[in-house]
Amino acid sequence: MDLFTTFDIASSAMRAQRTRLNTISSNxxxxxxxxxxxxxxxxxxxxxxxxxxxxxxxxxxxSIASKALQGVKVKEILEDDSExxxxxxxxxxxxxxxxxxxxxxxxxLKEIVDMSSAVRSYEANTTVIKSAKRMALKALEIxx
Amino acid sequence: MSILTQLDGAMNLLxxxxxxxxxxxxxxxxxxxxxxxxxxxxxxxxxxxQLRNAVSEVDIRPVTNQPGHFAITPDSxxxxxxxxxxxxxxxxxxDQNGVKLDQEMxxxxxxxxxxxxxxxxxxxKLALLKYSANDGK
Numbered sequence: 001m002d003l004f005t006t007f008d009i010a011s012s013a014m015r016a017q018r019t020r021l022n023t024i025s026s027n028x029x030x031x032x033x034x035x036x037x038x039x040x041x042x043x044x045x046x047x048x049x050x051x052x053x054x055x056x057x058x059x060x061x062x063s064i065a066s067k068a069l070q071g072v073k074v075k076e077i078l079e080d081d082s083e084x085x086x087x088x089x090x091x092x093x094x095x096x097x098x099x100x101x102x103x104x105x106x107x108x109l110k111e112i113v114d115m116s117s118a119v120r121s122y123e124a125n126t127t128v129i130k131s132a133k134r135m136a137l138k139a140l141e142i143x144x
Numbered sequence: 145m146s147i148l149t150q151l152d153g154a155m156n157l158l159x160x161x162x163x164x165x166x167x168x169x170x171x172x173x174x175x176x177x178x179x180x181x182x183x184x185x186x187x188x189x190x191x192x193x194q195l196r197n198a199v200s201e202v203d204i205r206p207v208t209n210q211p212g213h214f215a216i217t218p219d220s221x222x223x224x225x226x227x228x229x230x231x232x233x234x235x236x237x238x239d240q241n242g243v244k245l246d247q248e249m250x251x252x253x254x255x256x257x258x259x260x261x262x263x264x265x266x267x268x269k270l271a272l273l274k275y276s277a278n279d280g281k
Contacts, residue, residue: 003166006173013177020180049181054174065167068187068228070174121179124245128173131256135169138263139162143270 003139005069006132009054010125012071017122019074020047024115031106034094042104043079050075080105152273157199158266160221164191165259167226172252175243182239186248191226198224 023045033042051070082105090099171189178184198221207213233242 005170009170009173009177013179017180049178051178051181051184054170065171065189065226065228068171068174068189068230070178070184072177072181117180121245124176124179124249127249128176128252131252132169132173135166135256135259138260142263142266143274144267 003132003136005054007129009069009071010128010132012052012054012073013125014122016047016049016072016074017118017125019077020049020118021115021122023047023077024111024118027104027106027111028108028115030104031108031111033104034092034101041084041102042106043081044104044106045077045079047077048075049073152269155266155269157221158262158269160224161195161262162259162266164189164195164224164226165255165262168255169252169259171228172248172255175248176245176252179241179243179245179248180239182241183233184241184243185230185232186243187228187230188251189226189228191224194224194226195221 027044030042036042049072052073054066054069054071084102084105086100087103088099089095089101092101095101168189168191171187175186178186231242233240
């Protein structure tokens, strides 16, 4: 347990939020993608977060606070299997026999809201790091 | 216990306060990091009550003289460990994450300011010690 544990916790969250932002940007980039190497339209991807215990050596000492210290990681990136949007476009090369193409199940609005949320969470964690840094620098001034 | 803390009881207290504030900061950092984790119950670290009990001059204390007894008030400042309480989300809406980000940010800055206050007091104490060690020069 030291001052740097805070940095570890906040940086784990920043890493996770960055992965989330990458996923969102992938979704937004592929909002019109009708064909993928796996076949079919692009499927919306979403990140799934999970807590990770921090400070393993403290856990062994069974200190009270160490159980509460948890970082975060991206557990997995899930594909959304909901139905694709059907749009009538007979001239498109990916159109089926009825002239419909399947567009990805992505709502741009949802992705933008998710993106803002990821950015805000990222910013909250940078504030934590700033605060921890200020405390560490203050500690260096003891007895000056 | 170092010689400095033996010289001055307040120094010992400030040392403990800085320790506890550091732990509190880590707990808050953990809550903010998990602000988007589904089902996460935020933790809060409380030590103020224990600290008050240890500092205040209480004459009547429960005694532990049987193996089954456990101390309900800490005897000295050094024994204060603080306690963790978890408050899970009660709304049952969305991802059932109980973190209130605005509240956590307020706790973060409050904790930081109080840490710096304790640090300033410690520096004043050391300055006094230095002053007297230098024969008031």
